[in-house]
Amino acid sequence: MTKLPDTDKVTLMTFAGNFRYATWLGCVLSGISTVIGLLPYVYMWLAVKTAITQWPDVYTTGKLVRYGWLAVGTSLLSMLIYLVALLCTHLSAFRTARNMKTVALHHLAKLPVGYIRSLGSGKIRRIIDDGTGQTEAYLAHQLPDYAGAIVTPAAVLFLLFFFDWRFGLISLLPMAVGVYFLSRMMGPGMAESMKQYQNALEDMNNEAVEYVRGIPVVKTFQQSIFSFKNFHESILRYRDWAVKYTLSLRIPMCAYTVSINGIFAFLLPAGLLLAGEAAAGASGLNVVLDLIFYILFTPVCVTMMDKIMFTSEHTLQAKEALARIMGIVNQQPFKEPAKPKHPKDASIEFKDVTFSYEDHTIPAVNHVSFRMPEGAVYALVGPSGGGKTTTASLISRFYDVDQGSILVGGVDVREIGTEELMRRVSFVFQDSHLFKASLLDNIRAARPEASSEEVERAVKAACCEDIIQKFPEGLHTVVGTKGVYLSGGECQRIALARAILKDAPIVVLDEATAFADPDNEYQIQKAFETLVKGKTVLMIAHRLSTVCKADQILVMSQGQVAEAGTHDELLEMQGLYAKMWKDYQTSVSWKVGEKS
């Protein structure tokens, strides 16, 4: 895909590229097919007329049979043209959806991790996956149908007035009333309703994902009602919206349906009246024959109006889906420096850093300053919600600071090119994610150009050999398929192999041993020692035993560094750390079943 034009000029056809001609061709063909599709009604009526007027010598002129075949032929021709039309629109629709997805996903990869987290995976999936699906269905089916539906009125009007203008006028009257109510339903309020509809669905998606992710916790703690609350509330919000929306459409929808389906109620009495006036003879018969035509033909008008109504709704849905995808595409990635600078070493310095999450008034990190020389091991500890994870994530620019600056190797992280910054920092998260790919590819994600030998060395250094040996396909085993699942601790060891392969000079570790059993923890510690050798390490830990040997321990509380020093210095201070240490000692000495 070439570069996108300005946002207000972006339409679905922008993503179709040259395939837009296929869409236009499909729409024109659909219009032609619809007009040809009206002819069978005319031929059927001509056949009926022939049968009545030439009775009993119906077959002598051969007209009846000819009209019959013409009705079948035009009907088949209309279907064939429609088939070709759909073929064209499908080709373009698939291409458009693919391009939209590619553009959105490529752009998403450039956006700050913080933005992606704030959006939530349920919402992202709905916007990109469902949004492109909606536009695909719209371009493939609804747009050609719409093209047919808007071409039809001209032909319909012509036919309505061609046979008997009086019946034409009578048929048109209820249709005009229908159009009036249709326009009331499709007004500007409808666009707003579509927005609310998408919002409610996205909310429900996010909450559903959160709920499913939390099911193990729900089951363990028997908290079904409590944990279902958010999901339940999002369903209730959707229900309220749906009920309000349905009620608001109740009157115009009923009036619309009654008027367009009520054409017969006008036609029949008018037909009787006009036939009565024309009295007996040829003109009376003509009126009856014309009436038959209108009775045959007006259901086509009803179908046409319905198509216009439903397509208008789908047009708004597709527009809204495009707007939401463009919302992601227009999100600016962090500005790349015009002249990127290169860090001179692997030191880290926080200079009076303050950061608040969007829509939060209390800063998660509040005037934090510290300096880590190259090769130092620092630990972040402190009560939950103290700001440890946020502090660590600011180093790799998951978010940009509000005040102050973070220097890596003496250079502000905003002046380092994103790729270089990513190369210099390895992040091992609490819940290390493995892709649904082979173990080899999972480890190689850190450095795609790494050879198999380098991956094997990393596997050995991260003590992952036992994991690999468990599977007959070894490193080529695909995670997440055919019952191949790894425990939390095993995932972390693979993540450590990934980080070892990356060999970045700075390592940020978030709760690396949190999910591990004793055996895994031992292996993780061994892998961890290999990983951090000669590196600058910032480690977040709850288990204080793992941070005793750190060069500096920063105790974070309410977004600030409350205390800093070595383990011994902090114990001497008799402050927050000393209290945490005492609590920790008590907790490790607990024995199950022992009375305190």
Ligand SMILES: Nc1ncnc2c1ncn2[C@@H]1O[C@H](COP(=O)(O)OP(=O)(O)OP(=O)(O)O)[C@@H](O)[C@H]1O
């Ligand atoms: N994505 C987010 N959006 C809004 N607020 C957040 C977000 N992540 C964290 N916070 C808030 O920022 C504050 C600091 O959170 P942070 O996760 O950094 O603390 P922490 O010390 O790492 O906690 P824990 O030890 O429980 O992981 C908390 O008040 C938390 O509620």
